[in-house]
Amino acid sequence: MMLFFTGVAHAMGSKGAGGGGGGIEVLVLPLLFFGIFYLLVFRPQQKQAKKQREFLQNLKIGDRVVTSGGIHGEVKGLTETTVTLEIAPKIPVKVTRSAVTGRSQDAAVPEAKPVKE
Numbered sequence: 001m002m003l004f005f006t007g008v009a010h011a012m013g014s015k016g017a018g019g020g021g022g023g024i025e026v027l028v029l030p031l032l033f034f035g036i037f038y039l040l041v042f043r044p045q046q047k048q049a050k051k052q053r054e055f056l057q058n059l060k061i062g063d064r065v066v067t068s069g070g071i072h073g074e075v076k077g078l079t080e081t082t083v084t085l086e087i088a089p090k091i092p093v094k095v096t097r098s099a100v101t102g103r104s105q106d107a108a109v110p111e112a113k114p115v116k117e
Helices: 002-013 025-057
Strands: 064-067 072-078 082-088 091-096 100-103
Touching (some): 025 100, 064 082, 072 091
Antiparallel strands (some): 064 072, 082 091
C-alpha cells in the first residue's frame, strides 16, 4: 500500500505528460480573469464616477436636483463644498456637494399651483 502512494506522489511531481505546468502557463489564467474583471467591473465604475464628477462640477443655480437622502430642491447657492437647495418656498437647506446625486425627475415639469375653491 505504501508503494502505491509513493508512486502517485512521484507521478504528481513529474514534469511529464500534463504533470506540472510551469512558466507562463501558470500566469495566463489569473491574468485572463483579472482582465475580464477589469472590463466588467472597474471600467464601468470609473466611467460612472467620472460622469458624477462632471455633473457636480457643472451644477448651476436654478438646477432642480435630488440628494442621496431623497430631498428634491432647486439650487440657490454654490460653494466649493456645499450646495444650498430651496426645498420649499423660502426654505433653504445646505448640503454637501457630494450628496447631490442627480437631476430631479420633475425638473422638466413646472411646479403646480394650488387651486382655489
